[in-house]
Amino acid sequence: MIRAKDNPFAIHRLEALGFLADGESLEQIADRLEQLNYTAAIVGPHGSGKTTLLRNLQKHFSQKGFQTESLFLNLDTKLPWSTIKECVDAMEVGSVLFFDGACHLPFWRFKPIKRKLYKHRIGLVITSHQEGLLPTLVLHRPSPKLLKRIINALPIPDNKLADADLENLFHKNHGNIRDCLWQLYDEYPFTENAVRRREDGERNSQPAGAGRRRFRRRRDRHRESPAGQNPCPL
C-alpha cells in the first residue's frame, strides 16, 4: 500500500507545483491585476484551477508586503453573513480580499461588499463560474494538454501515462482536472486492474456504439504500435 504522504497525487504535491498555465506567468497575471486596481475575477468551470490561482496570487501579494485576507465559500460551506461582513469591515485601505467562491453569494449580498471595498480602495479578487461579477482577470479553459502538463510536473516514478489515457480520463471526468487528479490518486500505483476499472466505467457511462468505436480506436492503436509492445503502458 502506498502511504498517503508518498502518493504523487497528494494535495501537498499538487499545491507545491503552484500555478501552471499556457502562455502567461503568475507575474504577468499579477501585473494585469494591478492594472485592474486589484479588483477582478478568475472565471472557470469546476476543477479548472481557480482556487489554485487565487491562492498563488494571494501568496504573491503577501510576499510583496500587501495585507491580504481570504474567504472561502462553496455549496457545502455555509459561511454566516456575519463572518463575511466582519472580515470585510476589518479590511484596511490598500489591502486585498481574496474571496474564493464569491459567485455563491446572492447578488444583493455581493453588491454592497463590492461597493464598500471599492469606496475604501481595497482590492477584491474572486473566483466565479460565470463572467460578469467583476472584470475578468483569467478565463480558465481546462484541456487534456493542461492535465498532461500537471502530470509531467509531478514526481511520478516510472510515469507511463500515455496521452490517450489522459484524454480518456479528461473526457470521462467532463473536463474537471481536480476529479482527474483525484482519480489518479485512487488508482496509484497504476495496475492493470485500475485501468480495467476505468475502462469498464467508461464503457458503462458511454452511449451505445461508443464501445465499438473505442474498440476500433484501440485496435487501430495496437496496429500502429511496434510488435510486442503493449499499446497501453499502464
Place this chain on the structure above:
Amino acid sequence: MSSIRIELDQNQTTYQPGQEISGTVSWQHDRVPKNACVRLIWYTQGKGTEDAGIAEKFVLDLPQPTDQRRFEWTLPAGPYSFSGRLISLIWAVELEVDKKFSRTDILVAPDGQEIVLGSSGGS
C-alpha cells in the same frame, strides 16, 4: 539575506508519546524581527484538504536580528504519527520569524515506528 533553523537535541527525530522534546531555534535576520514563534504542530497530507493543529506554542519575546533560543515541551499522548491510503498525520516543530517558516518533521509513536493503517506487519 536571512536564515532560520531548528535543531533538535541529539538530532532526535523519533519520540514516544509523552516524552520530552527539546532543541534550539536560531535565525539571522537583516533587521529586528517583529515576531518570532516556535510551535509543536501536527498536519495531514494526502487526498483532499490538509488539516493542521497546534499542540504547543512558544512566542519568543524581544527577538534580535541574530538570535538563538531553547524550547522544551512534553509531547502529548496522541494522536500517533500514522499513514493510511487516504491520509498521513505528521508531527513537526515549526519556527516562524516574520512570516518565514522552517519545519522539522518528527515521528511520535509508541514503538518508534509510524503506524501504517491497513498493514498487519507495521511499516
